[in-house]
Every structure is written in structure tokens, then in C-alpha cells.
Amino acid sequence: MSPQEKLDTRTRIVLAAMELFWAKGYNSTSVADILSRTQLNAGSLYHVFPGKQDVLVAVLEFxxxxxxxxxxxxxxxxxxxxxxxxxxxxxxxxxxxxxxxxxxxxxxxxxxxxxxxxxxxxxxxxxxxxxxxxxxxxxxxxxxxxxxxxxxxxxxxxxxxxxxxxxxxxxxxxxxxxxxxxxxxxxxxxxxxxxxxxxxxxxxxx
Amino acid sequence: MSPQEKLDTRTRIVLAAMELFWAKGYNSTSVADILSRTQLNAGSLYHVFPGKQDVLVAVLEFxxxxxxxxxxxxxxxxxxxxxxxxxxxxxxxxxxxxxxxxxxxxxxxxxxxxxxxxxxxxxxxxxxxxxxxxxxxxxxxxxxxxxxxxxxxxxxxxxxxxxxxxxxxxxxxxxxxxxxxxxxxxxxxxxxxxxxxxxxxxxxxx
DNA sequence: GGAAGGGTTGAACGCTCATTCAAATATCGG
DNA sequence: CCGATATTTGAATGAGCGTTCAACCCTTCC
The missing domain is CATH 1.10.357.10 (Tetracycline Repressor, domain 2)
Incomplete structure (x- = not known):
């Protein structure tokens, strides 16, 4: 069981995006990258965040x-x-x-x-x-x-x-x-x- | 007549790309951006440069x-x-x-x-x-x-x-x-x- | 047990991207 | 003036992008 799996969807996304934005930058990180790392589907991300930029905002708040x-x-x-x-x-x-x-x-x-x-x-x-x-x-x-x-x-x-x-x-x-x-x-x-x-x-x- | 028009294609591309990369960054600058600013067509750019990254190289050399x-x-x-x-x-x-x-x-x-x-x-x-x-x-x-x-x-x-x-x-x-x-x-x-x-x-x- | 609704699924959409290329045009040596 | 070579045209291509959404699953509560 991945260490992320007990966390809620929002947190999993923020943690994955934090790593990816840090490693690849914001523009070079695709939503698909975040989804593949979190093993989530597009709908889940967009259920929690209105769009990609809002993920960035959450990361910066973190x-x-x-x-x-x-x-x-x-x-x-x-x-x-x-x-x-x-x-x-x-x-x-x-x-x-x-x-x-x-x-x-x-x-x-x-x-x-x-x-x-x-x-x-x-x-x-x-x-x-x-x-x-x-x-x-x-x-x-x-x-x-x-x-x-x-x-x-x-x-x-x-x-x-x-x-x-x-x-x-x-x-x-x-x-x-x-x-x-x-x-x-x-x-x-x-x-x-x-x-x-x-x-x-x-x-x-x- | 634009001040760029007397320059050769390569120089026009490098100058336009230099400005655009500076203003918008490399990833956020599309080849189309460079073409529209230089009033050139895709083929002209790709006749001079193998690809977008080679334009970046030329800009950095400049x-x-x-x-x-x-x-x-x-x-x-x-x-x-x-x-x-x-x-x-x-x-x-x-x-x-x-x-x-x-x-x-x-x-x-x-x-x-x-x-x-x-x-x-x-x-x-x-x-x-x-x-x-x-x-x-x-x-x-x-x-x-x-x-x-x-x-x-x-x-x-x-x-x-x-x-x-x-x-x-x-x-x-x-x-x-x-x-x-x-x-x-x-x-x-x-x-x-x-x-x-x-x-x-x-x-x-x- | 069944209705309600938050949460998820994943295919599909429209758009932009870098790149290609056959055809057209310009340039230049002989 | 011709032929060859260099350069330009611009539509087409396929991949990847952020985003949408109808259908579905699963928990919760009566």
C-alpha cells in the first residue's frame, strides 16, 4: 500500500503536484502527470479543484x-x-x-x-x-x-x-x-x- | 518597412525569439509566436533551424x-x-x-x-x-x-x-x-x- | 432496503503545439 | 536566358494539452 493511499484525494493531489512542480516546473507538468502519479482519474481532480492553476495555489499554500x-x-x-x-x-x-x-x-x-x-x-x-x-x-x-x-x-x-x-x-x-x-x-x-x-x-x- | 526586414531570416528569428523567450519564457513561447512576430512561415524557420531548441541555442549564443x-x-x-x-x-x-x-x-x-x-x-x-x-x-x-x-x-x-x-x-x-x-x-x-x-x-x- | 448525494470513472472534446513536406518562387552562376 | 540550387509557402499531421460530463459506485441515513 502506497503511503499516500490513506490520505484524502485533495492532499494526495497537492503532494504529488508539489513534487512534480518542483522537479519539472509548472508548465512542464501536465494534469495527466499528476493523475498518473496519484493513480486518480481526471474527474476526481476536477471534482476537488476547478483547474490546474488552483492546484498550484494549493501547493503554494502548503x-x-x-x-x-x-x-x-x-x-x-x-x-x-x-x-x-x-x-x-x-x-x-x-x-x-x-x-x-x-x-x-x-x-x-x-x-x-x-x-x-x-x-x-x-x-x-x-x-x-x-x-x-x-x-x-x-x-x-x-x-x-x-x-x-x-x-x-x-x-x-x-x-x-x-x-x-x-x-x-x-x-x-x-x-x-x-x-x-x-x-x-x-x-x-x-x-x-x-x-x-x-x-x-x-x-x-x- | 519594419526594421527587421533588411536582416536575414536567421537573424530575424533570433531577435524575435530573444524578445519572446525573455518576455514569456521558453516553454510558453510557441513556434507560432515567433512566426507571427517575424512574419515568416513555418518552413522558413525549419529551413534554418532543425527545431525550436536550436533557436534557443542561437539566442543564448547571441x-x-x-x-x-x-x-x-x-x-x-x-x-x-x-x-x-x-x-x-x-x-x-x-x-x-x-x-x-x-x-x-x-x-x-x-x-x-x-x-x-x-x-x-x-x-x-x-x-x-x-x-x-x-x-x-x-x-x-x-x-x-x-x-x-x-x-x-x-x-x-x-x-x-x-x-x-x-x-x-x-x-x-x-x-x-x-x-x-x-x-x-x-x-x-x-x-x-x-x-x-x-x-x-x-x-x-x- | 432504498433513496440521496458525495465522490469516481474514463472516454471524449476542442484546442494548441512542434514539426513536415510537396509545391511554388526567388536567386544566381554560366 | 536557362538550369540548378536555395529559400519560402502554408496546409496538413499527429501528439499532447486542460477540461468536461454522463454514467456509475459507494457510503450514509431513515
């Missing part, structure tokens, strides 16, 4: 609602220091890159660039997923308190961490080489080190 | 061969300082974002994420385009000489500049707001400022 349990909690297990948590999260992406033979792509980032004329509902969900990701980083930065310069724009830096992840993932996949991701993270680490030094200097003066 | 004239030269006009050139290039992207009502996407980056199972030839061309872009930045970093720390990994930093651009463009487009790009560039500027300070400190000691 990412949005599961970021804590599915991404942050696993990445931060046993890591307490707020700044190390940031790099632990990046390390989790590194792990996913390696695990997929350097073909990993951030599902949100890939969809954001693939869907050129995205429906407003879809675009807003992509944006919310980015916001939640960066928001989690921003909370780490706030927790770091005085270790970082007081005047530092914490929101900007949290977005910059997201940028580092997305850019690193993009290059690692294009070159099929994690080293590109690693060098990006190393540059970000350098950035943090310099910020920490700057803040420590200010602290010492006061 | 980007590869034109980076100096079409991207770097315009961006660096009147800018001599090597570090300012880096930010002048980023500013050119900012301009394109604004010009497209915050819908701009880097053609290479978008294709890199859209094409999940890209043909090796295509992937290599995407990688070469990235390499050339980062290579141009790396030359700026080398020109900056002792202004940057001696031990700095210039290749890593040039890739980090690319990361900043790609991540900023991705977020600006998703949120339909240049401010996301601006904050990314500001963070990178901060990074450079700290590197310059670090190098200046080392210089003073010697």
Missing part, C-alpha cells in the same frame, strides 16, 4: 503553512545561536543540492521566474513565501541583538540572505557544482563576520 | 557574443573606476526593472530556472553566459588591485555580485517593487565598503 515544520525546524535542530541558525538553514539547502546531484532548485524561486504572467493570487503567494522565509531570518537577526550594528537594516540583510540562497542555488544548478553555492555562502559569512567586528568595535567604544 | 556591446559598454559609459563599474552595471539592471514596470527578469537566470531538464548544450550555454558576466566583474576586481584585501577570493566575490543581481531581480519582480533590488544592492555596497576599509587598514600597517 509551502506557506509548512515552512516551520518542514523547513525551519529540521534545519535548526540542535542549533541555538541565532546567527548560526542562518547558516544552518543555508547548510540545509546545501544538503538538498548535494542530495539531488546538484539539480536542486528552490521551488518558490523557480516558480517565481517561470511564471511570467502569473495570476495575482499566485504572485501574492510566491511573495508571501519569500516574506515568511526572510521573516524567519529577520527574527534571527533581531535575536542577535547588539552583536550586530545597531544601525543595520535587519530587513535588508534578511532579504540579502534569501538572495544569497537563491543566487547560490541557481548557479550551483546551472553549473551542476555545489562549489558555487559554497562560495556564495562563504561570501555571506565574510559579510557577517565584518558586521560582527564592526558592532564589537562600537560596543568597546561605549 | 547573448554570449554580445555581452560587451549590448550590456557592458552601455553600462560603463563614462564610468572608469572599476568598483563603480560594478555598481553601474547593477544600476543598469535597476533601470531595466523600472523600465519594465518591475516585471524585468534576467533572461539567463529565468531560463536557467525554467529549463529543469535542459539539454547539455543549452545548460553549458547558460553556464557560459554566467561565467562571462562574472568574469567581467572579476576583471573589475582585479583592476581595483590593492584597494581590496590581498587574500580576497576575487572569483567568489564576482559570483556574489551575480548572486546579488539575480536575487534582487527575482525579488523585485515577485513583489513588483524595485525597493527589494535596491536593498540588495545596498547590502552589497556595504560589503564592498567593509572590504575597502579592511584593505586600507592592512595597507596602513605595511
Amino acid at each position: 509551502y506557506r503553512d509548512g515552512i516551520q515544520e518542514n523547513l525551519l525546524d529540521p534545519a535548526w535542530e540542535g542549533v541555538d545561536d541565532p546567527i548560526e541558525r542562518i547558516f544552518a538553514l543555508l547548510d540545509r539547502y546545501r544538503w538538498m543540492i548535494v542530495e539531488t546531484d546538484n539539480t536542486y532548485g528552490c521551488p518558490i524561486g523557480s516558480l517565481a521566474l517561470e511564471l511570467h504572467e502569473a495570476d495575482p493570487v499566485v504572485r501574492e503567494l510566491l511573495a508571501i513565501n519569500f516574506t515568511n522565509w526572510a521573516g524567519a531570518i529577520e527574527r534571527c537577526l533581531e535575536e542577535a541583538g547588539e552583536r550586530l550594528p545597531a544601525e543595520l537594516d535587519r530587513r535588508a540583510l534578511s532579504e540579502f540572505v534569501l538572495t544569497t540562497m537563491e543566487g547560490g542555488v541557481m548557479q550551483a544548478r546551472t553549473y551542476r557544482d555545489v562549489a558555487y553555492f559554497d562560495r556564495g555562502v562563504a561570501a555571506l559569512r565574510d559579510h557577517f563576520d565584518m558586521l560582527l567586528v564592526r558592532a564589537a568595535g562600537r560596543q568597546a567604544m561605549a | 547573448y554570449r557574443d554580445g555581452i560587451q556591446e549590448n550590456l557592458l559598454d552601455p553600462a560603463w559609459e563614462g564610468v572608469d573606476d572599476p568598483i563603480e563599474r560594478i555598481f553601474a552595471l547593477l544600476d543598469r539592471y535597476r533601470w531595466m526593472i523600472v523600465e519594465t514596470d518591475n516585471t524585468y527578469g534576467c533572461p539567463i537566470g529565468s531560463l536557467a530556472l525554467e529549463l529543469h531538464e535542459a539539454d547539455p548544450v543549452v545548460r553549458e550555454l547558460l553556464a557560459i553566459n554566467f561565467t562571462n558576466w562574472a568574469g567581467a566583474i572579476e576583471r573589475c576586481l582585479e583592476e581595483a588591485g590593492e584597494r581590496l584585501p590581498a587574500e580576497l577570493d576575487r572569483r567568489a566575490l564576482s559570483e556574489f555580485v551575480l548572486t546579488t543581481m539575480e536575487g534582487g531581480v527575482m525579488q523585485a519582480r515577485t513583489y513588483r517593487d524595485v525597493a527589494y533590488f535596491d536593498r540588495g544592492v545596498a547590502a552589497l555596497r556595504d560589503h564592498f565598503d567593509m572590504l575597502l576599509v579592511r584593505a586600507a587598514g592592512r595597507q596602513a600597517m605595511a
Whole structure:
């Protein structure tokens, strides 16, 4: 018995579509792909969802609602220091890159660039997923308190961490080489080190 | 008379396809789209190109061969300082974002994420385009000489500049707001400022 | 046991897609 | 001006797409 078989139809579709959209992209995933993977028939899918795009919306809502349990909690297990948590999260992406033979792509980032004329509902969900990701980083930065310069724009830096992840993932996949991701993270680490030094200097003066 | 009409068939196709792939993506651009824009018939296209993917290859070669004239030269006009050139290039992207009502996407980056199972030839061309872009930045970093720390990994930093651009463009487009790009560039500027300070400190000691 | 209705079946539909090709036309060397 | 070669025409093809729907199954409740 497949592990999906106890789940309800809607959930089975969302899980299958999540994997397929991630692996092949939205446009390259056909409804038939989703049906064959879930062993369902067209009517069942269209009984639950008005159309293919509504499946995408459900997938993006799933990412949005599961970021804590599915991404942050696993990445931060046993890591307490707020700044190390940031790099632990990046390390989790590194792990996913390696695990997929350097073909990993951030599902949100890939969809954001693939869907050129995205429906407003879809675009807003992509944006919310980015916001939640960066928001989690921003909370780490706030927790770091005085270790970082007081005047530092914490929101900007949290977005910059997201940028580092997305850019690193993009290059690692294009070159099929994690080293590109690693060098990006190393540059970000350098950035943090310099910020920490700057803040420590200010602290010492006061 | 359309400005394209004096050009040969192959060039007309490549130029039209370049625009369409950029605006709609590769998969969402049909051969019929290219034909209607060039006012050609299917047979003409297939006389020049074996198939749609070969048009993509030609487009990527066009980007590869034109980076100096079409991207770097315009961006660096009147800018001599090597570090300012880096930010002048980023500013050119900012301009394109604004010009497209915050819908701009880097053609290479978008294709890199859209094409999940890209043909090796295509992937290599995407990688070469990235390499050339980062290579141009790396030359700026080398020109900056002792202004940057001696031990700095210039290749890593040039890739980090690319990361900043790609991540900023991705977020600006998703949120339909240049401010996301601006904050990314500001963070990178901060990074450079700290590197310059670090190098200046080392210089003073010697 | 039977009516009701949520859920499923899977063939069929209309459309778009990339691609083909025989025929027509343009170009050019001799 | 002719013949050969290069290029263009545009209808046709078959595969795949998202979606529909009448018929059917199965649970639930009286």
C-alpha cells in the first residue's frame, strides 16, 4: 500500500503536484502527470479543484503553512545561536543540492521566474513565501541583538540572505557544482563576520 | 518597412525569439509566436533551424557574443573606476526593472530556472553566459588591485555580485517593487565598503 | 432496503503545439 | 536566358494539452 493511499484525494493531489512542480516546473507538468502519479482519474481532480492553476495555489499554500515544520525546524535542530541558525538553514539547502546531484532548485524561486504572467493570487503567494522565509531570518537577526550594528537594516540583510540562497542555488544548478553555492555562502559569512567586528568595535567604544 | 526586414531570416528569428523567450519564457513561447512576430512561415524557420531548441541555442549564443556591446559598454559609459563599474552595471539592471514596470527578469537566470531538464548544450550555454558576466566583474576586481584585501577570493566575490543581481531581480519582480533590488544592492555596497576599509587598514600597517 | 448525494470513472472534446513536406518562387552562376 | 540550387509557402499531421460530463459506485441515513 502506497503511503499516500490513506490520505484524502485533495492532499494526495497537492503532494504529488508539489513534487512534480518542483522537479519539472509548472508548465512542464501536465494534469495527466499528476493523475498518473496519484493513480486518480481526471474527474476526481476536477471534482476537488476547478483547474490546474488552483492546484498550484494549493501547493503554494502548503509551502506557506509548512515552512516551520518542514523547513525551519529540521534545519535548526540542535542549533541555538541565532546567527548560526542562518547558516544552518543555508547548510540545509546545501544538503538538498548535494542530495539531488546538484539539480536542486528552490521551488518558490523557480516558480517565481517561470511564471511570467502569473495570476495575482499566485504572485501574492510566491511573495508571501519569500516574506515568511526572510521573516524567519529577520527574527534571527533581531535575536542577535547588539552583536550586530545597531544601525543595520535587519530587513535588508534578511532579504540579502534569501538572495544569497537563491543566487547560490541557481548557479550551483546551472553549473551542476555545489562549489558555487559554497562560495556564495562563504561570501555571506565574510559579510557577517565584518558586521560582527564592526558592532564589537562600537560596543568597546561605549 | 519594419526594421527587421533588411536582416536575414536567421537573424530575424533570433531577435524575435530573444524578445519572446525573455518576455514569456521558453516553454510558453510557441513556434507560432515567433512566426507571427517575424512574419515568416513555418518552413522558413525549419529551413534554418532543425527545431525550436536550436533557436534557443542561437539566442543564448547571441547573448554570449554580445555581452560587451549590448550590456557592458552601455553600462560603463563614462564610468572608469572599476568598483563603480560594478555598481553601474547593477544600476543598469535597476533601470531595466523600472523600465519594465518591475516585471524585468534576467533572461539567463529565468531560463536557467525554467529549463529543469535542459539539454547539455543549452545548460553549458547558460553556464557560459554566467561565467562571462562574472568574469567581467572579476576583471573589475582585479583592476581595483590593492584597494581590496590581498587574500580576497576575487572569483567568489564576482559570483556574489551575480548572486546579488539575480536575487534582487527575482525579488523585485515577485513583489513588483524595485525597493527589494535596491536593498540588495545596498547590502552589497556595504560589503564592498567593509572590504575597502579592511584593505586600507592592512595597507596602513605595511 | 432504498433513496440521496458525495465522490469516481474514463472516454471524449476542442484546442494548441512542434514539426513536415510537396509545391511554388526567388536567386544566381554560366 | 536557362538550369540548378536555395529559400519560402502554408496546409496538413499527429501528439499532447486542460477540461468536461454522463454514467456509475459507494457510503450514509431513515
